[in-house]
Amino acid sequence: MIRAAGRVARFEYMRHVRSKQFLGTTFGMPVFMLLIGGFAAWSGSTAQNATAHPWGYVAAGLPPAAADVLAATDLRPFTDVKTAAAALAAGTVGGYAAHDGALGFRVTAWEPLPDGVSDSLSEAIRAEALSAAPPALRAAFDEPATIVYALAAAPDHVRSADTLWATLAVAFAVPLALTLAVLFSTTLLVTAVAEEKANRLIECLATSVAPLALVGGKVVGLGLLALTQLGIWAAGAAAAAVVGLRLGVPGATVAAMPWPTVALAGIWLIGGYLVQAALVVGLGIAIGEPREAQQVAGFASLGLVLPFSLAGLLVFRPASPAAVWLSILPLTSPVAMPIRLLLSAVPLQQAVLSAALLALTAVLALWAAGAVFRWAMLRPPIRWRRRVNAALP
Amino acid sequence: MTLPRWPRVATIAGREFAWHLRRKSFLLTTFGLPVVGLIVGGATLMVGTGVAVEVGAAVGRALEVDELRRSADAPRIGWVDAADGGADDAAAPAADDAFRAFADVDDAGVALAAGEVDSVFVVPSDYPRRHDVVRLARSWAPPSGDVGAVTDRLRLRVWPDAPPAVTAAMVRPQQRIDVDLVAPPANVAAEAEAAAGADDPSRLMLVLAVGLLLYTTIFTASSYLMQSVTTEKENRVIEVLLTSVSPLELLVGKVTGLGMLGGLQLLIWGGFGLLSLNVGAVFIAAAATIRFGPTVLMLAAVYFLFGYLFYASLMGAVGALVPSFQESGPLTFVVLLPAWLPFFVLELLMRQPNGTLGRALSLFPPTAPLVMMLRLSSGPVPAWEVALSLALLIAGAAAVLALAARVFATNQLLAGEAFNLRRGVAVLMGRS
Structure with missing residues (x-):
């Protein structure tokens, strides 16, 4: 049976991996997202700093530290x-800032203060304040501490702020990848x-392949297809980060990431995919009509969406009863367990129980899908609307 | 291209309207959605009475909603600082109530686990010689405002005699910028008015209202249109129809009938909206739009009409090109993509409605309905620009309609082949 399932999986994989839809989505989507993301980022940044006219400042009376900034x-x-006032009256500048003599600025303008100008003035004020500190204390006054982070359960295992942000990104990227693969x-x-x-x-296939092998083969083949797609996307993202962006993510941050835990989260990814896929195959076989089956498949993935909507709870209260359940x-x-695993110290018994329940559910769901296949193979498609109408008085 | 015979168009439009009107999926969407809204609205109104309060409170407690909000707004900070002799003795710039001193890390850890504090900061005994302060928390979640509060506190440890103004300037420099807004010079008054109104909610409301109306109608009606075309292609009914009507008549009839259906759906949803929402609030919102004047509202209707015609024709063409409804997804995505473009740059458009990008997008037919409404609601737009934009939109809609009719040509509807780019281009060039 395993050999037959393998053949089905290989057929499904090869059939779809060469399809235009797969190639278009796999290679076109990242390019599209980059274009749209870049466009939106440019637009947002331009909007934040958008001024109809240049802005200015009065150099007279400006402390040296602020003047340098x-x-x-x-x-x-x-x-x-x-x-400056003459330029403002002529409409050649949208506004100007003059030092108020007491660690501040007075801005005169006909345009709302743009964020970029506000940031520059704030930086000048801080520079002036810092210059007032005794030289020996200046560095410490500017940055009084390096904060490092640890869990209360393991105070000696500290991480930097960069690692925290990177961990959070990975904690959501992993289940998001699962959701995308499932969809x-x-x-x-x-x-x-x-x-x-x-x-x-x-019906022709069923004459030579056992139902469970057929269902299992399809699930595995298309799961591998999704993994291929995610792998290509991940490789593309990594290449973009290394080659073009150098996003300021230092090697130390990457090295400090909890990669073994990420690998461990793979258990829930595979289990989650198997459960969802078996559910959807069972429904697809039972319903038979492609359009209605697609709608029902959407409902089946609601369980994956729910934890995302309670992300705040999982991130900030990972040990609360609701998060544990x-x-x-x-x-x-x-979705929930990878987030908790990556962001907190999950008790071993909870992780084992969760993995065991998920594995059991996956096996049961695959078995049930095979049973539904046997039951529904020779039945006509279920017309749900007709059935509902017939049931109504 | 010959003009359509209008009685036949009317017959097709009437048939499409009546047939889809009776479909259960239409009835379910049209009446089911508002009923769900009414139920949810009713449940919301019931909050404050009996069971609803109990259930809502229980769910809120289970999800720790209040606690999450409180810890984000006002984090409670545990403080372990042997060298300082306790946090309560230290002078702090702000939010002293937020700090609670602990004698050692173990006590602080117990309070953290019990939820009495949100984080604990452990200051080394040889601070500031040793610079690392450890923040303990229940998860690896990135910190919120607590790190800023602790940094401010430590700054006072470094330089206890710092003048308050200096400390305040370090902590919140933006609060030391006073802005005096003056009347703009006459030559830039229009620009200043547009920039000042960037955050005006009524402008945003009008743009979103037009966008919502346009897109709801497009997505509802065009989905029916494409389904209708692909179904008739699949079951070959279309071949029978084309013996008595031209492709253009068929397309115009379908677009008109399903446009009317979309309009009816909007009216019904609007009626339910009036019933279920706060009626007073709806009238206040409507009154707010009056300040735009009848010309802007009339232009909104014109842009909406031709915007719908433009996109519905495109969707009809997609329906004619693809062999089945399932395979229409990618092409539909590409065709409707320009409709979303203004939303990607909305912030920039709101701040500079008359900038280069705003002008270009208000002349580009796929984005003109939304962007021109935004410009019109932010101030006067030169009449020639409005006229040019409308002319381009009408010409664009007519061109798309003509192209769609070409795609609708009999040989395409009979072929039943899978869509590919070469074939699509050949059809549009009239070579297929």
């Missing part, structure tokens, strides 16, 4: 207030099954 900006210097592959899965049932091809129940644990 403002000289390095795009702000236009004016020798005195009179010149992508189950759509293909449900359509393939429903179409094969509609055109009766599945979310990470143990098989429909929500594939």
Whole structure:
């Protein structure tokens, strides 16, 4: 049976991996997202600093520390207030800032203060304040501590702030990858099954392949397809980060990431995919009509969406009863448990219980999908609307 | 291209309207969605009475909603600092109530586990010689405002005699910037008005209202349109139809009938909205839009109409090009992509409605309905720009309609082949 399932998996994988839809989505989507993301980022940044006209500052009376900061900006210097006011009245500048003599600025403008100008003035104020500190204390006054982070359960195992942000990103990227894989592959899965049932091809297949092998083969083949897609996306993202971005993520941060825990989270990814895929295949076979089966498949993935909507609880209160239950129940644990594992110290017994329940559910779901297959193979597609109408008085 | 025979168009439009009107999926969407809204609205109104309060409070407690909000707004900070002799003795710039001193890390850890504090900061005994302060928490979640509060506190440890103004300037420099807004010079008054109104909620409301109306109608009606075309292609009914009507008549009839259906759906949803929402609030919102004047509102209707025609024709063409409804997804995505473009740059458009990007997008037919509404609601727009934008939109809609009719040409509807780019281009060039 395993050999037959392997053949089915290979057929499904090869059939889809060469399809235009797969290639278009796999290679086109990252390019599209980069373009849209870049465009939106440019737009947001431009909007934040958008000024209809240049802005300026009055150099007279400016303390040296603040003058040094403002000289390095795009702000236009004016020798005195009179010149600046004349430029404002002529509409050549949107506003100007003059030092108030007491660690502050007075801004006169007809445009709302842009964020970029506000940031520059704030930096000048801080520089001036810092210059007032005794030279021996200046560095410590500017940055009085290096904060490092640890869990209360393990105070000696500290991480930097950069590592915290990177861990948070990975903690959500892992279950998000699962959700994307599930959405992508189950759509293909449900359509393939429903179409094969509609055109009766599945009956021919069933003469030579056991139902469980057929179902298992499809689930594994399309799961591998989703993994291929995610792998290509991850490799692309890593290449972009290394080559183009050098996002300021230092090697130490990458090395300090909890990679063994990320690998451990793979258990929930695989289990979650198997449960969802088996559910969707079972529904697809039972319903038979591709359009309706796709709608039902959407409902099946709701369990994966729920933990995302309670992300605050999982991140800030990972040991609360609700978070613990979310990470143990098989429909929500594939998303909730990786987040908890990566962001907190999960008791071993909870992790084992969650993994065991998920594995059991996956086995049961695959078995049930095979049973549904046997039961529903020769039945016509279920017309749910007709059934509901018939049941109504 | 010959003009359509209008009685036949009317017959097709009437048939499409009546047939889809009776569909259970239409009835379910049209009435089911508002009923769910009414139920949810009713449940919301019931909050404050009996069971609803109990259930809501229990769910809130289980999800620790209040606690999460409180810890984000006002974190409670545990403080272990042997050298300082306890946090309560230290002078602190702000939020002293937030700090609680502990004698050692173990006591602080117990309080942290019990939820009495949100984080604990352990200051080394040889601070500031040793610079590392450890923050203990229940998860690896990135810190919130507690780190800033602790940094401010430590700054006073470094230089206890720091003048308050200096400390305040280090902590919150932006609060030391006084802004005096003056009247703009006459030559830039229009620009200043547009920039000042960037955050005006009524502008945003009008743009979002037009966007919502346009997109809801597009997505509802065009989905029906594509489904109708692909179904008739699959079951070959379309071949029978084309013996008595031209492709253009068929397309215009379908677009009109399903547009009316989308309009009806919007009216029903609007009626339910009035019923279920606060009626007073709806009228206040409507009154707020009056300040835009009848011309802007009339132009909104015109842009909405031709915007719908533009996109519905495109979707009809997609329906004619693809062999089945399931395979329409990628092409639909590409075709509707320009409709989302203004939302990606909305902030920039709100701040500079008359900038280069705003002008370009208000002339570009796929984005004109939304962007021109935004510009019109932010101040006067030169009449020639409005006229040019409308002319381009109408010409664009007519061109798309003509192209769609070409795609609708009989041989395409009969072929039943899978869509590919070369074939699509050949059809549009009239070579297929």
